[in-house]
Amino acid sequence: MALNVNGGGAVPLLPDLPTPPSGTAENPGAQPSPLKSTGGVLNYGGAAANAPLLGEASGNALQAGSGQQSGGILQGLMMFIGLQALMQALFQSAGSQQAQSAQDPSQLMAQEGGQVQRSEQDTSIRPTEENLTGRPPGDNRSAEQILEDNPVLKNLGNQKDIKQPQLKERFGDWTANNPDPKSRADAAYNMSRVLNSVKGLNDRDGGDRGDVHTNGKIEGITKSGDARHGTEAGVLKDIAEKGLSALPADGNLPQTKDTHVRKDGTNKDNFQWGMGEMGRIFSNIPILKSVLAPMFNNIGEARTLGDVFTGGLKGLAEGAMSAARGPVGWAVTAATDTVSIALEKGGKDKKDPPPFA
Template sequence: MQISTQGAEKPQSIESVISSTIDNLFNKAEGQGTQGTQLPTGTGAVDFQAQQQPKVDDFTQKRMDGANMASQLDLSEGAMKVMNRFTQGGQGEANILEKPTEANCQRPASDKRNADQIINDNPVLKNLGDQKDIKKDQLKERCGDWENEPDPQKRADAAYKAAKVLNYIDCTKDRDGDERDCAGDGNIEGITSDGDARHGTEAGMVKDFAEKGFDAICGDGERQLDQTTDSHVRKDGSNKDNFQWFVGEVGKVLSKIPILGTVWGPTLEGFGEGRSLGDSFAKAAEGYGKGMAKAIPAILQGPAGIARLGIREGIETAVTEGYKAATGKSDPPPFS
């Protein structure tokens, strides 16, 4: 009896197929690989390869999917390190691409770590402070008591749940949807010296979760800090000190004055956005360079060029302020 496959050069007998299959199986067992005869497919044929494919459990599949997604995103170095703990290390609470819910914050049965191990694996939980707006008692009501629960399993469950929420918040994008350099640094930012959590920061989102639950996480978008009108909060969600805030506010005022604000507006605003003194000077220099790049062509054109720049900036300011007043949004579309 012969089994034929359309398009094949030579038909194979059942005996040769069985013999070839047995040879391939022995070669695999001996670690020699296989280059045997390809099995026929179609009516009457057996798809041996499909039968031999190992089954992948749901958690492993989720890790594979997460690795694929992360490779296509421009995650910060810190956020990628956290994500790698999930995709490579199998720590489910480190899956920062999965928005926390009550269901997916349950510790998998395969996770045999105790609470102390989970806490030590997650700096963002280990380093969590006791400031008043962190709302630690309310967090424990949401997640369970990862510090004092007498039942070891319940304590581990609580640590896993809290770590998953905090990792997600720590690795959010900024309020405009851009990746943050400080994401995944293991520190919940946005607490003032008085222990208050500013809105639009990581601390503000932790407070909202403690008070309102999972629906409060990233209310303005996926993995993104909330919008805020608080001028003490930088775009990346960190707090400005009072001096930086003052310099930045002066820059904002100057930026509304035609010509004068062309250079000094972005210079002082850049200084106010710096996270350290060195970073402030670097951002100020960047703002100065952008301002000069805009001002020099107008200056070279003489009085007429300067006048045109002044008129244009005056119109831009009017449009910007009108847009903000009408919509409540701070970033209008680019003026053209």
């Protein structure tokens, strides 16, 4: 098949094609002549760029009215090579895209920047008995690697209320007692998802728990190995006994009447517990509710010595603001506290334990 190599384009040689308009400034009234193909010969009415293609016999030459044949041959050769390279690049690109689209999408998601995504740390998807099926496609980490990536599992204790035997029965054995490396890694992935979801819970009022989310350990275990209700350990104990239906659906730690548990689900020591109980007592007495209770309540919620001081100072500042308002301020404070105490008692469960119980 011969090509028309003229002006940077290439078209198949077809019979009886109309000649492109040749109207120019010198001959605006020129009539187009038909483009004939005879024996593979392209007659283009004298276009200078036409010349015989490489390898063509003289009978199959492109008839040109003027111009140099050698220039046409060179131009045609270069265009042929360029078109060949262009087509090869297009085919390679199409093949690459087809291969990528045929690849498992979950495998594409599992890889990012050459590293496996730690999808077990994504707490936006609630783990269920149905979707805990081990590592996703493309995640080839071992159990040991998953433990390193998830300190909460690596640091998981074996206290009596952690109930590791029940957890392993539900989610698989991630320890060296499991001789199957694949099964062990899948179990480590499953257990990490569960633990990370527990760590991701908000406090019992729906607030953020700060660094408790990422401290790498399950909070709420007493020195005797008991799991306090309303803590991460309490939730994990319930999951071991009842399954993942015990994971709070609202994303918050459960409400609790255990006065040794802070709002963020951590345990109070005896000093902090005593300060919190004093705050509870003062919170039921008008004026003291605004003047002294804030200091004791803040100390009771403190988790570090620094929090004890800052909480105490904050409480004193709040009380000083009430005292600085003078007799009228005291009267307003007393009246406000009285109404507040009445409302709080009206909404309280009668079974709530008394202070120091």
